[in-house]
Amino acid sequence: MSRLAILGAGVMGETLLAGLLRADWDAADIVVTDRRPERCTELVERYGVSAADNASAVGEASTVVVVVKPQDLGDLLAEIGPVVAEDALLVSLCAGVTTASIEQQIGRPVAVVRVMPNTPAQVDEGMAAISGGAHASSEQLAHVHSLLSATGRVVTVPEKYQDAVTAISGSGPAYLFYVVESMIEGGVQLGLPRDVSTELVVQTMFGSAHLLRETGRHPTELREMVTSPGGTTAAAVRTLENHGVRAAFMAAIESARDRSRLLSGG
Ligand SMILES: NC(=O)C1=CN([C@@H]2O[C@H](COP(=O)(O)OP(=O)(O)OC[C@H]3O[C@@H](n4cnc5c(N)ncnc54)[C@H](OP(=O)(O)O)[C@@H]3O)[C@@H](O)[C@H]2O)C=CC1
Numbered sequence: 001m002s003r004l005a006i007l008g009a010g011v012m013g014e015t016l017l018a019g020l021l022r023a024d025w026d027a028a029d030i031v032v033t034d035r036r037p038e039r040c041t042e043l044v045e046r047y048g049v050s051a052a053d054n055a056s057a058v059g060e061a062s063t064v065v066v067v068v069k070p071q072d073l074g075d076l077l078a079e080i081g082p083v084v085a086e087d088a089l090l091v092s093l094c095a096g097v098t099t100a101s102i103e104q105q106i107g108r109p110v111a112v113v114r115v116m117p118n119t120p121a122q123v124d125e126g127m128a129a130i131s132g133g134a135h136a137s138s139e140q141l142a143h144v145h146s147l148l149s150a151t152g153r154v155v156t157v158p159e160k161y162q163d164a165v166t167a168i169s170g171s172g173p174a175y176l177f178y179v180v181e182s183m184i185e186g187g188v189q190l191g192l193p194r195d196v197s198t199e200l201v202v203q204t205m206f207g208s209a210h211l212l213r214e215t216g217r218h219p220t221e222l223r224e225m226v227t228s229p230g231g232t233t234a235a236a237v238r239t240l241e242n243h244g245v246r247a248a249f250m251a252a253i254e255s256a257r258d259r260s261r262l263l264s265g266g
């Protein structure tokens with residue numbers, strides 16, 4: 001029994017599903033579930049996987065990935081708890097929910113691995129951090145590492161870091177899109193046509209990310225390379241500092257970490 005069940009096929013569930021299929025997983029080895037039957041039909045038609053109800057999907061899977069909102073997880077675990085096989089591996093992508101809380105809700109020793117992925121996985125540039133629960137073996141952790149590697153990079157971290165990881169790489173794409181939106185609006189305000197402003201900003205974001213990763217240079221050094229003495233960039237960065245943008249990012253990241261901590265309680 002080497003089937004994989006994905007319970008909750010929303011944004012992140014579909015992202016994982018599509019990534020596994022791009023990485024040559026066989027659609028016959030994957031079963032999906034969702035609360036809305038029409039969503040299941042959509043995925044069956046789009047990807048050729050099968051769909052089932054939660055209990056049947058869990059019954060036929062050796063690896064069960066739960067990808068519902070943290071607020072929906074309690075009901076889902078109550079439903080599947082009785083049918084999770086003794087040797088099954090439960091993988092949770094739910095923000096904030098601890099492996100201990102899942103183990104406790106299942107009510108018997110079960111292998112759980114907690115994962116924090118992100119949406120760039122849709123283009124195989126994801127960043128996922130994984131942590132094993134009390135009953136997860138190193139082989140099971142390695143299995144999850146290889147699953148997530150289908151959609152990008154994977155790091156293993158102690159679970160105590162997962163709330164911080166969620167605040168940085170889990171939510172992080174949204175902060176960067178927010179910066180992109182703000183810069184596009186800035187260009188429009190200066191009179192650039194919206195499509196021109198968008199192209200300039202998107203390529204600048206992409207090129208800068210590429211430069212960071214390819215050179216391995218510190219962002220401060222790369223920023224200094226752009227900042228001519230008495231020039232335009234220095235004027236802009238001064239304005240960002242005057243508006244407390246760096247402090248705002250730090251406060252925002254703390255808020256995300258705090259919210260993640262609260263989500264385990266539902
Ligand atoms: N989106 C992101 O960038 C990231 C999300 N995550 C985590 O992934 C999880 C899912 O998030 P996301 O994909 O964005 O959310 P979505 O709402 O897009 O997907 C969740 C899906 O699960 C379905 N669902 C809810 N309850 C059940 C159930 N009992 N049985 C079967 N399906 C069910 C929902 O149905 P319905 O539509 O009816 O509610 C929905 O289709 C969350 O826990 C989130 O913290 C982690 C990292 C990044």
Ligand SMILES: O=C(O)[C@@H]1CCC=N1
Nearest residue numbers: 095166169170171172
């Ligand atoms: O906003 C959220 O709660 C989820 C977790 C990380 C990204 N999206």
